[in-house]
Amino acid sequence: xxxxxxxxxxxxxxxxxxxxxxxxxxxxxxxxxxxxxxxxxxxxxxxxxxxxxxxxxxxxxxxxxxxxxxxxxxxxxxxxxxxxxxxxxxxxxxxxxxxxxxxxxxxxxxxxxxxxxxxxxxxxxxxxxxxxxxxxxxxxxxxxxxxxxxxxxxxxxxxxxxxxxxxxxxxxxxxxxxxxxxxxxxxxxxxxxxxxxxxxxxxxxxxxxxxxxxxxxxxxxxxxxxxxxxxxxxxxxxxxxxxxxxxxxxxxxxxxxxxxx
Numbered sequence: 001x002x003x004x005x006x007x008x009x010x011x012x013x014x015x016x017x018x019x020x021x022x023x024x025x026x027x028x029x030x031x032x033x034x035x036x037x038x039x040x041x042x043x044x045x046x047x048x049x050x051x052x053x054x055x056x057x058x059x060x061x062x063x064x065x066x067x068x069x070x071x072x073x074x075x076x077x078x079x080x081x082x083x084x085x086x087x088x089x090x091x092x093x094x095x096x097x098x099x100x101x102x103x104x105x106x107x108x109x110x111x112x113x114x115x116x117x118x119x120x121x122x123x124x125x126x127x128x129x130x131x132x133x134x135x136x137x138x139x140x141x142x143x144x145x146x147x148x149x150x151x152x153x154x155x156x157x158x159x160x161x162x163x164x165x166x167x168x169x170x171x172x173x174x175x176x177x178x179x180x181x182x183x184x185x186x187x188x189x190x191x192x193x194x195x196x197x198x199x200x201x202x203x204x205x206x207x208x209x210x211x212x213x214x215x216x217x218x219x220x221x222x223x224x225x226x227x228x229x230x231x232x233x234x235x236x237x238x239x240x241x242x243x244x245x246x247x248x249x250x251x252x253x254x255x256x257x258x259x260x261x
Contacts, residue, residue: 004190009201012208013186016179019211021238024187028241031248031255033191039141041188042132044250047146048181049129050080055174056118056125063167064111065102072100076122080129087143099123110220117213124210128203135199149249151240152177155233168218172230175214176237180251182207 005013017023032041057077061070076099082088102115136143152173159169185200185207192200218226245253 005186009186009204012204016182019179020183021234022242024184025242025254027254029187029191032188037248040248041250042136042141043143044146046084046129046132048250049125049132050084053077053122053125056122059170060115060118064114069100069102076100080126113220114217117217121210124206149247149252151251154240155236164221168222168226171214171218172233175211176233178207178210178214184250
């Protein structure tokens, strides 16, 4: 329990801490909150928000949508990708206004729920992308290249083959990533400036249910107990969080160098 947080946020954090098998190590927090590392953490966070939206969009395109709706999702993401990857702002004048109106025909109940939950999640993640970008601009932080951490890639390596089992594993991994993100917002908040702390706590409040949406979807698709598979990925995630890591990233493990960058 993070006793430095207001009680209302502790209530939100309790089920997340029960799910995850370890807290963020103090060594990670100590490195992440160094003034010289805050730009890196914010820029990687920006990438994480877009990746979360992209991952949700990929699930939609792979498992639920027809070709027309697939193109709508890609069009929705394009202005954000242009802004981050290609430094183009010309297509970014209508933030989050390209939300597709998706209509499914003959869909299974889990597909309908997937569309409902993932469209809402994409909308929220892209809104948070806007917020992080605004913070970077307010602090005159110039974007620089940031490589992806080992975190998600290592978990994705263990996805099972097969359409249904692969989807279940992807949803479980998505839940764990969302839960860890919220846990890290709470871990960072007491150690950063007041403005950034308020932002992280606002994200904890708005994203606290995301992991539950992912797990509920995984359970619905599986139609059987998924606890063993959840436990497997939680164990793998614990290893990644607690083991030495050469890079400092929003989801990285314990930094091994005093000048992590």
